[in-house]
Amino acid sequence: MIFKVLYQERQDEVPVRERTKSIYVEAESVREVRKKLSNRNYNIEYIQELDEAHLNYEKETGKLEVENV
Structure with missing residues (x-):
């Protein structure tokens, strides 16, 4: 699954x-996303699992680059 993570840098x-x-992070759950990003000093606001329609929209806009964590 692909998750969109909204965050502040500090x-x-x-x-x-x-x-x-x-x-954008590939993971099995929200918990796994948080674990993968735990070593970064991010203030995570929201983690959203992307459904197929949202994923396609992000691909079309060119904004989708999955973070390799």
């Missing part, structure tokens, strides 16, 4: 939409 940073970044 753990102590207050979430502000204009500074929110996203990455």
Whole structure:
């Protein structure tokens, strides 16, 4: 499964939409995504499992680059 992770780059940073970044991670569960990203100092706001329609949309826009974690 592919998950979209919305995050702030610093753990102590207050979430502000204009500074929110996203990455795509392949994993079996949300827990596994968190485990894979635990060594990074990210303030994770939201983890979303992408369904087929959303995945296709992300591919079409050219934004989909799966992070190798």
